[in-house]
Amino acid sequence: MLTPPEASSEIAFPQTANFLAGRLRKHLEHDDLQYVESLIDGTLSLPARETLVERGQRTDVSSILISGFMFRTIETSDRRYIVGVHLPGDFVDLHGFALKRLDHSVVAVDDVKIGIVRHATLEGVMQERPKIARALWFATLLDASIHRKWIQMLERLDAPRRIAHIYCELQTRLELTNRASERALRTPFTQQDIADMCGVSPIHANRAVSKIRELELAEIRRGTLYTDNWDALREYADFDPSYLYGDGPLNLNEGWD
Amino acid sequence: MLTPPEASSEIAFPQTANFLAGRLRKHLEHDDLQYVESLIDGTLSLPARETLVERGQRTDVSSILISGFMFRTIETSDRRYIVGVHLPGDFVDLHGFALKRLDHSVVAVDDVKIGIVRHATLEGVMQERPKIARALWFATLLDASIHRKWIQMLERLDAPRRIAHIYCELQTRLELTNRASERALRTPFTQQDIADMCGVSPIHANRAVSKIRELELAEIRRGTLYTDNWDALREYADFDPSYLYGDGPLNLNEGWD
DNA sequence: CGCATCCTTGAGGGCCATCAAAATGCGTGG
DNA sequence: CCACGCATTTTGATGGCCCTCAAGGATGCG
Numbered sequence: 001m002l003t004p005p006e007a008s009s010e011i012a013f014p015q016t017a018n019f020l021a022g023r024l025r026k027h028l029e030h031d032d033l034q035y036v037e038s039l040i041d042g043t044l045s046l047p048a049r050e051t052l053v054e055r056g057q058r059t060d061v062s063s064i065l066i067s068g069f070m071f072r073t074i075e076t077s078d079r080r081y082i083v084g085v086h087l088p089g090d091f092v093d094l095h096g097f098a099l100k101r102l103d104h105s106v107v108a109v110d111d112v113k114i115g116i117v118r119h120a121t122l123e124g125v126m127q128e129r130p131k132i133a134r135a136l137w138f139a140t141l142l143d144a145s146i147h148r149k150w151i152q153m154l155e156r157l158d159a160p161r162r163i164a165h166i167y168c169e170l171q172t173r174l175e176l177t178n179r180a181s182e183r184a185l186r187t188p189f190t191q192q193d194i195a196d197m198c199g200v201s202p203i204h205a206n207r208a209v210s211k212i213r214e215l216e217l218a219e220i221r222r223g224t225l226y227t228d229n230w231d232a233l234r235e236y237a238d239f240d241p242s243y244l245y246g247d248g249p250l251n252l253n254e255g256w257d
Numbered sequence: 258m259l260t261p262p263e264a265s266s267e268i269a270f271p272q273t274a275n276f277l278a279g280r281l282r283k284h285l286e287h288d289d290l291q292y293v294e295s296l297i298d299g300t301l302s303l304p305a306r307e308t309l310v311e312r313g314q315r316t317d318v319s320s321i322l323i324s325g326f327m328f329r330t331i332e333t334s335d336r337r338y339i340v341g342v343h344l345p346g347d348f349v350d351l352h353g354f355a356l357k358r359l360d361h362s363v364v365a366v367d368d369v370k371i372g373i374v375r376h377a378t379l380e381g382v383m384q385e386r387p388k389i390a391r392a393l394w395f396a397t398l399l400d401a402s403i404h405r406k407w408i409q410m411l412e413r414l415d416a417p418r419r420i421a422h423i424y425c426e427l428q429t430r431l432e433l434t435n436r437a438s439e440r441a442l443r444t445p446f447t448q449q450d451i452a453d454m455c456g457v458s459p460i461h462a463n464r465a466v467s468k469i470r471e472l473e474l475a476e477i478r479r480g481t482l483y484t485d486n487w488d489a490l491r492e493y494a495d496f497d498p499s500y501l502y503g504d505g506p507l508n509l510n511e512g513w514d
Numbered sequence: 515c516g517c518a519t520c521c522t523t524g525a526g527g528g529c530c531a532t533c534a535a536a537a538t539g540c541g542t543g544g
Numbered sequence: 545c546c547a548c549g550c551a552t553t554t555t556g557a558t559g560g561c562c563c564t565c566a567a568g569g570a571t572g573c574g
Contacts, residue, residue, distance in 0.1 A: 056499075074409045076495075081409040095402075098395045103402045103500040126391060130383040137394050138355045144397065145352075145360045147404035148340040152331045154411035155338045155456025158561065190520065199412025204562055206522060222520085222571085238333075242313075243360040415529065448553065461530050463553060479539085479552085 015040045015066055015115040018089025022176025022246050023142065024135055032132060039125070040064070040115040046108045048188065053093050053106045060119045062094045068112030069188055073196075074104045082197040084146065085170065089177050095140050097122050110188035142245060149243045154199060157237070159208035162198040164217065164237035167225045172241045189223035272297045272323055272372040275346025279433025279503050280399065281392055289389060296382070297321070297372040303365045305445065310350050310363045317376045319351045325369030326445055330453075331361045339454040341403065342427065346434050352397050354379050367445035399502060406500045411456060414494070416465035419455040421474065421494035424482045429498045446480035469493075 009017045016037045019025065028036070043066065046052060053059060055074070065088050072084035072092070083104060086092050092106050097119050126133050146169070153165050167185055174180035195205035209220045217236055218227035227233055266274045273294045276282065285293070300323065303309060310316060312331070322345050329341035329349075340361060343349050349363050354376050383390050403426070410422050424442055431437035452462035466477045474493055475484035484490055 072405070074405065079413070081412045083405040083408045095398045098391055098398055099402070099502065103502075104405060126387040130387075130390075133387075133390065134355055134383060137397070140394070140398060140401065141352045141355050144401040144404055145356070147401055147408060148329070148331065148361060151340045151404060151407050151411065152338040154408065155453075156336070192520080196412075200561095201563060202520095203522085203564080207562090210522085245356065245360075447551085457529095458531055459552090460532080460554085463555090464530090467554085 013037045015043065016064060016089075018177040018179075019064065019091075020135060020139060021089055021178070023244075024138055026247065028131075028135065032135075035129065035132060036135075039117045039121050041118050041121065042116050044114050044116060046112050046114065048108055048110045048112075051105055051107045052114070053096065053102055055103065055105045056101055058101055059093070059096050062091060062097050062117050062119065062122065063106075063114040064091045064094075064117065065089065066113040066115055069109040070112060071107050071109055071193070072104050073107055080196050081199070082193065083150070084143065085166070085197070087170070087173060087177070088179065090143075091136070091139050094136060095143075109193070145243045145245065159198055159200045159204055160211045160215075161237050162200075163194055163205070163208055163220070164212060164233050165239055166194075166197055167218070167220075168230070168234050168237050168239040169241075169244070171230065172239075172244055172246065176244065176246050183226060183228055185225040187223040187225075193223075270294045272300065273321060273346075275434040275436075276321065276348075277392060277396060278346055278435070280501075281395055283504065285388075285392065289392075292386065292389060293392075296374045296378050298375050298378065299373050301371050301373060303369050303371065305365055305367045305369075308362055308364045309371070310353065310359055312360065312362045313358055315358055316350070316353050319348060319354050319374050319376065319379065320363075320371040321348050321374065322346065323370040323372055326366040327369060328364050328366055328450070329361050330364055337453050338456070339450065340407070341400065342423070342454070344427070344430060344434070345436065347400075348393070348396050351393060352400075366450070402500045402502065416455055416457045416461055417468045417472075418494050419457075420451055420462070420465055420477070421469060421490050422496055423451075423454055424475070424477075425487070425491050425494050425496040426498075426501070428487065429496075429501055429503065433501065433503050440483060440485055442482040444480040444482075450480075 013019075013033055013036075016033070016039075019036060020028075025033075041061075044063070052063060052070070065086050067088050070086040070090075070092050071082050072086070074081045074083055086106075092114070093102060096102050122136070125136065149169075153162055157165060170187065171180055171185050174185070191205050191209065192202045194209070195202040198205060198208075200208070212218050212220060215236070217229065217233045218225050220226075233239075270290055270293075273290070273296075276293060277285075282290075298318070301320070309320060309327070322343050324345050327343040327347075327349050328339050329343070331338045331340055343363075349371070350359060353359050379393070382393065406426075410419055414422060427444065428437055428442050431442070448462050448466065449459045451466070452459040455462060455465075457465070470476050472493070474486065474490045475482050477483075490496075
């Protein structure tokens with residue numbers, strides 16, 4: 001599944017090989033990549049559905065996702081709202097460094113492995129490595145860009161299109177880290193998860209999934225999306241990947257250095 | 258309207274008096290505040306409804322809003338989606354510094370005045386003033402936190418509650434910069450603007466505004482909201498201000514230094 | 515094989531979209 | 545001061561998306 005260059009990258013940088021892959025990563029020198037890898041103080045495994053950071057909780061470390069999926073959630077007494085999805089290479093709570101406390105929670109979807117970076121270490125980055133500091137800032141701005149797209153998605157699309165959009169986004173993000181496969185996008189999402197991302201009831205999410213199947217755009221079974229026509233799915237969701245700031249032809253971030 | 262301390266602040270820092278006011282501002286030394294003020298290279302006035310930055314456009318400056326309201330918008334061929342609102346003290350396109358190109362546009366709602374900071378200047382901040390760099394980072398993370406709340410708002414609230422939530426947010430943000438008045442929140446928003454923020458049709462936005470009036474929570478006329486019961490309005494919208502990271506009792510950001 | 519979780523289907527009602535049209539308010543020029 | 549033109553706001557009617565309540569079916573795990 002991994003092409004040779006990425007495989008060797010995984011060996012050289014076991015914890016941070018996917019950090020900003022497909023984005024700024026290629027603008028970083030080998031020395032920079034090594035430095036980023038060296039920031040990791042240790043790793044942690046978390047079982048599925050466990051919470052890494054609770055809303056409001058004070059922390060003095062941040063975490064980069066190494067394997068598995070995570071959600072950012074805002075929970076109320078009776079319902080959970082998912083405001084973002086993370087996959088390997090993403091810092092899931094880097095903003096905790098500057099904000100000190102998070103306005104939301106970060107939870108594991110399936111079994112995950114994360115790399116830990118102490119905030120004291122990040123202090124040093126700010127003092128000594130402005131280029132890396134800026135890359136970290138960039139990473140949080142990327143999250144913000146995704147947030148904005150979700151806002152627009154919720155303002156304009158109906159439930160089946162929202163689902164299609166979310167899967168298109170994940171596929172593109174996986175492509176950027178060379179982890180996508182051609183015909184299947186495997187996720188650990190339940191239909192309840194999908195509903196909570198789209199802001200609809202699980203029953204309606206089910207009907208929306210059915211509609212995508214009836215339209216013969218894709219088949220979603222137990223979280224995994226199967227399709228042989230990504231183009232049709234992307235068109236259906238009106239998906240434009242430029243907000244992900246990838247290196248592709250539409251890239252918004254050319255000229256960074 | 259301005260209490261003496263803020264008034265004097267406006268004199269000492271005519272362009273940046275509201276920057277992070279009510280948030281990190283009080284953790285910055287007088288020297289830091291002076292430094293921030295010195296970053297401003299000049300000011301610019303823009304008439305209502307004019308675009309400051311177009312989506313995809315390359316820029317080498319960022320802007321802080323000094324007076325007036327601005328929107329962040331994503332426009333398609335047939336419709337406009339508003340993904341954020343800015344008021345004086347906000348950097349409206351600070352993320353352009355690290356991202357180079359924006360995924361969305363920034364437009365003036367009424368006549369606005371902005372302060373310009375060259376990206377070359379911000380380079381210097383990253384190199385020499387990590388504390389200020391971190392404050393700038395914080396400012397962009399605050400935007401991201403607001404984005405997340407909007408996502409949750411769109412996932413859970415119906416149109417009248419969305420409108421109430423947006424006005425509650427603006428009132429709190431104005432309070433943080435000591436620019437709120439007690440019984441009226443004056444904005445230049447049309448009902449079309451409100452509709453584009455809430456992701457509903459202007460016709461439905463009108464009915465939603467009517468409903469808020471019928472419930473005797475507030476009166477919204479030509480963008481201005483009048484109420485003598487903010488508490489009832491906040492409860493109706495299930496508004497919790499902690500995501501704004503203000504200095505109040507619920508503050509999530511205590512301990513920053 | 516039993517149980518828990520997840521998925522599926524049906525029915526009735528509320529929120530919101532669109533089409534169409536009228537009324538209101540505001541700035542401008544006569 | 546009034547008349548006009550324009551943007552904005554308001555109202556009515558019909559239909560689609562999505563809600564909740566309720567119940568049944570499938571899947572996977574110990």
